[in-house]
Amino acid sequence: xxxxxxxxxxxxxEGGGTRTVAVMLDARGRVVRRAEFGPGNVRxxxxxxxxxxxxxxxAAFPKPDAVGxxxxxxxxxxxxxxxxxxxxxxxxxxGFAVTHDLEIALAANENPxxxxxxxxxxxxxxxxxxxxxxxxxxxxxxxxxxxxxxDKGSGYELGLRALKAAVYYLDRDGTxxxxxxxxxxxxxCNAPEDWIDWARQAxxxxxxxxxxxxxxxxxxxxxxxxxxxxxxxxxxxxxxxACADKLAGATGAAEFxxxxxxxxxxxxxxxxxxxxxxxxxxxxVVRVCRKEGAVGAAIMARSCIxxxxxxxxxxxVPLNEDGPMPAQTLPQTELRNPKSRRLDxxxxxxxxxxxxxxxxxxxxxxxxxxxxxxxxxxxxxRALRQGGRLFYVGAGTSGRLGVLDASECPPTFRTAPExxxxxxxxxxxxxxxxxxxxxxxxxxxxxxVRLRGxxxxxxxxxxxxxxxxxxxxxxxHAAAQAGVHTALLCFDASVKRRxxxxxxxxxxxxxxxxxxxxxxxxxxxxxxxxxxxxxxxAMVQLGKVAGNLxxxxxxxxxxxxDRAVRIVCELARADATQARxxxxxxxxxxxxxxxxxxxx
Numbered sequence: 277x278x279x280x281x282x283x284x285x286x287x288x289x290e291g292g293g294t295r296t297v298a299v300m301l302d303a304r305g306r307v308v309r310r311a312e313f314g315p316g317n318v319r320x321x322x323x324x325x326x327x328x329x330x331x332x333x334x335a336a337f338p339k340p341d342a343v344g345x346x347x348x349x350x351x352x353x354x355x356x357x358x359x360x361x362x363x364x365x366x367x368x369x370x371g372f373a374v375t376h377d378l379e380i381a382l383a384a385n386e387n388p389x390x391x392x393x394x395x396x397x398x399x400x401x402x403x404x405x406x407x408x409x410x411x412x413x414x415x416x417x418x419x420x421x422x423x424x425x426x427d428k429g430s431g432y433e434l435g436l437r438a439l440k441a442a443v444y445y446l447d448r449d450g451t452x453x454x455x456x457x458x459x460x461x462x463x464x465c466n467a468p469e470d471w472i473d474w475a476r477q478a479x480x481x482x483x484x485x486x487x488x489x490x491x492x493x494x495x496x497x498x499x500x501x502x503x504x505x506x507x508x509x510x511x512x513x514x515x516x517x518a519c520a521d522k523l524a525g526a527t528g529a530a531e532f533x534x535x536x537x538x539x540x541x542x543x544x545x546x547x548x549x550x551x552x553x554x555x556x557x558x559x560x561v562v563r564v565c566r567k568e569g570a571v572g573a574a575i576m577a578r579s580c581i582x583x584x585x586x587x588x589x590x591x592x593v594p595l596n597e598d599g600p601m602p603a604q605t606l607p608q609t610e611l612r613n614p615k616s617r618r619l620d621x622x623x624x625x626x627x628x629x630x631x632x633x634x635x636x637x638x639x640x641x642x643x644x645x646x647x648x649x650x651x652x653x654x655x656x657x658r659a660l661r662q663g664g665r666l667f668y669v670g671a672g673t674s675g676r677l678g679v680l681d682a683s684e685c686p687p688t689f690r691t692a693p694e695x696x697x698x699x700x701x702x703x704x705x706x707x708x709x710x711x712x713x714x715x716x717x718x719x720x721x722x723x724x725v726r727l728r729g730x731x732x733x734x735x736x737x738x739x740x741x742x743x744x745x746x747x748x749x750x751x752x753h754a755a756a757q758a759g760v761h762t763a764l765l766c767f768d769a770s771v772k773r774r775x776x777x778x779x780x781x782x783x784x785x786x787x788x789x790x791x792x793x794x795x796x797x798x799x800x801x802x803x804x805x806x807x808x809x810x811x812x813x814a815m816v817q818l819g820k821v822a823g824n825l826x827x828x829x830x831x832x833x834x835x836x837x838d839r840a841v842r843i844v845c846e847l848a849r850a851d852a853t854q855a856r857x858x859x860x861x862x863x864x865x866x867x868x869x870x871x872x873x874x875x876x
Contacts, residue, residue: 281308284341284581288574289333290377291316291347293402294481298333299570300340310570311336318359319349326359330366343372344577346380346569348403351420354717361713371580377569378407378417381535384572385565392531392561394523398516398549400508401536402484404430406515408530410523418515423480429512431538435486437504438493439475443468445500455493455501462489491542505545513552520557531561539564607742608768609795613788631790631797638802641784642809648782653810655761656735657817660695664733666811667725668698669751671715673796674739674803675700676707681807687836689815690828690865696811699724701747718750725751725758732759737810738778739803740764741795743771752778765806767799782806822847827866831859840866848873 281302290297296316300308313332315321321329343363350356359374382397386409396408404427405420423432442456446468456468462485463474475483493501520530532553539546543564550562615634619627642649656666668678679698685691701720702711714720724747730736736755738748743766752762753775762778764771769783784806786798815821820828825847831840837859843866844855850873862868870876 281306284578285338286574286577286581287333287337287340287343288380288570288572288577289316289330289343289345289347290380290569290573291318291329291345291349292377293317293320293348296329296333297568297570298337299568299574300337301571301574305575309337317348318355319351323358323362327362327366330362334366340367340370340577342577342580343367343370344380344573344575344580345372345374346377346573346576347374348377350374350376352717353719354713357716358713371577373576373580375573375576378405378420380572380576381565381569382407382409382533382572383576384567384569385533385535387531391529392524393528394520394530396516396519396523396530396532397565398512398532398534398539399536400429400431400512400534400538402431402481403427404433404512404536406512406519408519408523414523416519416522418519423483428515429508429538430536431484431487432480434490434504434508434538435483437507438486438490438501439471439483441500441504443471451500453493453500454496454498455490458489458493459486462486487538491545505548509545509548509552512549513556516549516553517556520560529559530557531563533563533565535565535569607744608770608785608787609742609789609799610793611788612792613790616790619790634787634790634798635801638784638786638798638805641786642802642805645782645784648780649806649809652735652737652763652780652782653813653817655763656810657814659733659735659761660691660814661818662733664731664735665694666696666814667728667730667734667736667755668696668739668807669721669725669736669748670699670739671701671706671745671747672710673800674741674745674748675702677800677803677807678737678739679707681804681811685811685815687830687832688826689811689818689820690830691815697728699728699751701745715745715747718746718753721747721750721752722754725754725760730755730758730760735761735763736778738762738764740766741799741803742766743768743781743783749774749777765803767795767802827870829866831864831866837864840864840869844869844873848875 282304284303285300285308287298287300293315296313298313299310302308313329316329345359345363347359350359356374363372363374378397378399382395386395394408394410396406399405403423406418409415419426419428427433438455438459442459445451463471465471465474490501490504494505516532524530534546546564553562554560615630659666668682670678679700682696682698685696686693700706702714705711706714725736736752738752740748743764752764756762756777764778764781766781766783767786769785771781771783773781784802786802789795789797789799791797825843827843829836829840831837840859841852841855844850844859845852848870854873858869858872862872
C-alpha cells in the first residue's frame, strides 16, 4: 500500500568531509527520501563547488517548505553567511536555517525530555570534536581544529599514530608487530621506507581509513595497537568530561552522545570511552547516536515554517541584488566622480593627468585632519613607550596597507614584531587574494583583537575606506570594551561614532575615486600617507631618529649595513673603517656603536 506523506516537507542536509547526506521529512517526521552526495566541508569547497552540490541536492528532492543545513567547517559567521547567500539562490522563496554539523547531530539525537543539565556530543570519525549545550542554551566546544592542529581520538589520529608507532618501535627495539604487517598491507607498501612517499601523498581520509587496521590489530592483542587505542580513549573521555564541566559543573547531570564512524563501527571502543567517562562522572548517561545529523537539520528547519521566517535568509542577498542602492545610502567612496565619467574614452595621457591631478588633492585633505592625526601620533608614541602596542585592523586594500606598514617597522626602527601589528579580515591569505565575505563578519573582527590580548596599554586603529566595514567595527567595539584607545581612518565625513566608539575618527575628504568604488586608488594613497606619518613621527618621538637619520634601523642585509656605516660616519664623525668596526663590536646596533664612538 502506497504511503501518503503530509506537508510541510523539511529538507535536512549534513555536509561532511567525505560525503553529504540529505534527508526529507514530512509533517509527522517520516522519511520521504534520503540521498548521498559528495563532500560538503565548507572550508574545502569554493563557492562554485558548494553551489553545484546544493543544486544537485535540490534536483534530487521535491521542493521543500524549509531547508536546514549543518555543514562541516561552518565555524564562523562568515562561513554561515556564505552558505546563506548560496541557499538563497538555490531555494528561492524557501525558509532555511544554517549551522554546523555538530549542532544538527545533537538536535537529531538529544532526548527532548531529558532532565540533564547538559548534553554533550562526542564525535570521532575522520576528525573529532566535543560539542555541548546546557539546558539554559549555553554552548561550548572542544576540538574541531582539523587534523593538523587537533582531532584527538579521531580516525585520522589513530591511523597516523599507528604509522609513527610502527616505525618508532622498529627503530628502537627492532619490533615488527601485527600492526606493522597490517599497515603495510593496507597501504600496499613493501617496506616501512615506502611510507615516506606514501604519507607525502596521502589524504586525510586515506590516513583515517588505517584506523580499521589499528582495531583489527588490537583484537589480535598487538601491544602497540592497544597503546594507540588507550591514548585515543583517554583523550576523548577527558575532552568530553571537560566539556561537561564547563556547562554543568563538576557534579551536574550530563548525557553524552557518541557520533561518528569510529564509535558506530567499533562498539567495544565506544564502551571503553563510556566507561572512562563514567569513572570521571559516575551519574552520566552515555549512548551512541542512532539518527543521522541530516535528520536534526530537517528538524531544525521546522522553526522556519513555524515562525514564517527565512532564518538566515534575510541578510543573505546583497542589498543591491535587485538594482543599485539609492544614492543617499552610498558612502562617499562609492559615488561617481564627474571628472571621470568618460574615462573609457580618454586618451592614456589625459587619463594619467586626471589621476595625478586627483592625487594632488590628497595631502591637503590629510592636512585638514592634522589635529586629530597629531593627537593619535602622541597616543601611539605614549603607548609604545609604556610597553603597549599599535594594531591596524582592516579589510582588502585597507588591511593590506596596515599589514605592510606593520611589517616595515622592525627593519626601519628595530621594533619588536609584536609592537606594531596588522590584522586583516580573512587572515594571511587575504594579503595575496580576496577572501569573499570576510569583511562582513563583525564577530570575526571582535575575536581577532581579543585573541591578540588587547589591553588598556594598546592603540587600535581601524582602517575602512567607506567607514562601514563590519569586521573593522567589530574589532573597534571589542577593543573599546577592553579599555583600548581606538581610532578610525576612513574617507567619508558622514561616518559617526557608534556607542562612543571609536574615540576619534580621522576622515580626509578626498572625494570620489576616478574608477568608481576602487578604493585602492586615492583612498589607498591617502591611507599609505597617513600610516607613513603615523608610525614615522611616533618613532621620532621615541628617539629612533637623529636629524633625519635612522639610528635604530636593523641592518640585516648588505644594503642596510652600508647605510648603518654611513649613519655612524655622519653622526660620530668617524671614517668607514672605524664605523664598521664599532658596529661589528656592537652587534650592528647603531646606537650602541655611536655611543662606543662618543656620540652623545
